Amino acid sequence: MLQPSEKAYVPFVSVDNMMRLTHHIGIEEMLRGLAGAIEEDFRRWELFDKTPRVASHSEVGVIELMPTSDGEFYGFKYVNGHPKNTGEGLQTVTAFGLLADVYTGYPKLLTEMTMLTALRTAATSAMVAKHLAPKGSKTMAMIGNGAQSEFQTLAMKALIGLENVRLYDTDPKATDKAARNLEGMGVTVTKCKSAEESMEGAEIITTCTADKQYATILSDNMVGSGVHINAIGGDCPGKTELAEAILHRSDIFVEFPPQTRVEGEIQQLAEDHPVTELWQVITGTAEGRRSAGQITLFDSVGFAIEDFSALRYVQKAIKGTEFYQDLDMLADPDDPRDLFGMLRRAQGD
Numbered sequence: 047m048l049q050p051s052e053k054a055y056v057p058f059v060s061v062d063n064m065m066r067l068t069h070h071i072g073i074e075e076m077l078r079g080l081a082g083a084i085e086e087d088f089r090r091w092e093l094f095d096k097t098p099r100v101a102s103h104s105e106v107g108v109i110e111l112m113p114t115s116d117g118e119f120y121g122f123k124y125v126n127g128h129p130k131n132t133g134e135g136l137q138t139v140t141a142f143g144l145l146a147d148v149y150t151g152y153p154k155l156l157t158e159m160t161m162l163t164a165l166r167t168a169a170t171s172a173m174v175a176k177h178l179a180p181k182g183s184k185t186m187a188m189i190g191n192g193a194q195s196e197f198q199t200l201a202m203k204a205l206i207g208l209e210n211v212r213l214y215d216t217d218p219k220a221t222d223k224a225a226r227n228l229e230g231m232g233v234t235v236t237k238c239k240s241a242e243e244s245m246e247g248a249e250i251i252t253t254c255t256a257d258k259q260y261a262t263i264l265s266d267n268m269v270g271s272g273v274h275i276n277a278i279g280g281d282c283p284g285k286t287e288l289a290e291a292i293l294h295r296s297d298i299f300v301e302f303p304p305q306t307r308v309e310g311e312i313q314q315l316a317e318d319h320p321v322t323e324l325w326q327v328i329t330g331t332a333e334g335r336r337s338a339g340q341i342t343l344f345d346s347v348g349f350a351i352e353d354f355s356a357l358r359y360v361q362k363a364i365k366g367t368e369f370y371q372d373l374d375m376l377a378d379p380d381d382p383r384d385l386f387g388m389l390r391r392a393q394g395d
């Protein structure tokens with residue numbers, strides 16, 4: 047319990063410190079740790095407060111708040127999605143997040159979440175692939191080679207033993223960048239000239255493109271039976287990546303239906319089209335992959351509980367390390383009602 051005279055600071059993890067923490071733990075180890083934390087929270091899905099994220103749309107992008115609570119901690123992430131940003135030398139996605147103590151309402155952690163979102167999105171994809179992709183999958187087509195792509199690839203290596211990645215992007219410079227970044231990371235990289243070529247021999251197809259439109263990254267005739275599709279980029283109203291016909295041939299798995307129906311690939315389908323919630327597959331109350339010929343589709347949009355898990359993971363991981371700064375963001379007058387007196391006494395300090 048905090049004594050009245052003790053100053054309460056909030057640990058803050060900057061981008062620099064998040065990178066140092068990631069290297070201290072090891073990228074693949076951190077991806078496995080995050081996937082474990084997310085899977086654990088999916089197992090306790092029912093006790094979380096759940097709400098679709100609060101989105102503010104503009105013509106060029108979206109700004110979102112993603113809150114949730116497990117009754118002990120409350121967390122939220124601020125995140126944007128602006129596909130036009132890369133053309134201006136800016137990130138498509140940036141984020142920060144906060145974790146608070148439910149009992150006092152006091153913030154307990156403030157952290158950058160641009161890096162952490164890439165890590166948690168990749169960890170979620172790989173955790174889901176562990177449950178749904180064909181057993182022993184070794185090859186992934188990675189379509190869209192932007193900021194998320196290397197994280198996606200490494201998480202699949204760390205969690206399910208992926209050996210080969212086949213890269214494709216409409217911008218060959220993005221593919222060159224991803225290939226360079228993945229050099230020496232233990233995955234065989236093939237640069238491809240078309241989406242079709244990237245899918246040759248792939249058991250897993252990841253689409254991770256950014257375009258604010260109903261895009262057709264995969265058309266129906268491109269997708270053979272038995273594959274697992276990890277669809278990351280369709281995560282906003284009016285922004286999808288798959289031809290509707292593929293959805294009718296797939297068994298569709300989602301995070302939180304009320305959010306995915308508005309934001310995911312399934313915004314193209316009738317509101318009552320059957321989908322399976324991932325937490326039920328993880329707890330064994332719903333079936334995952336049933337047959338070798340089945341197409342499984344993870345219609346990923348990113349849900350608040352994944353960010354909550356990532357915030358809790360970081361909160362534990364920084365304990366006893368130097369990878370954070372103390373922030374003075376809590377007013378602490380000796381008499382809690384004397385906030386104004388504290389302001390007066392500070393005059394001329």
Ligand code: NAD
Nearest residue numbers: 138167190192193194215216220254255256279346347348
């Ligand atoms: P980015 O802008 O860094 O990269 C996107 C890449 O897609 C670019 O290299 C672009 O050239 C490429 N691209 C665009 N159209 C294409 C096409 N038709 N075929 C092949 N490549 C194409 O973006 P990012 O940070 O890597 O994010 C990618 C997408 O993932 C975004 O739409 C983002 O909103 C989404 N996202 C989803 C989650 C989630 O949890 N589901 C999390 C983070 C990001």
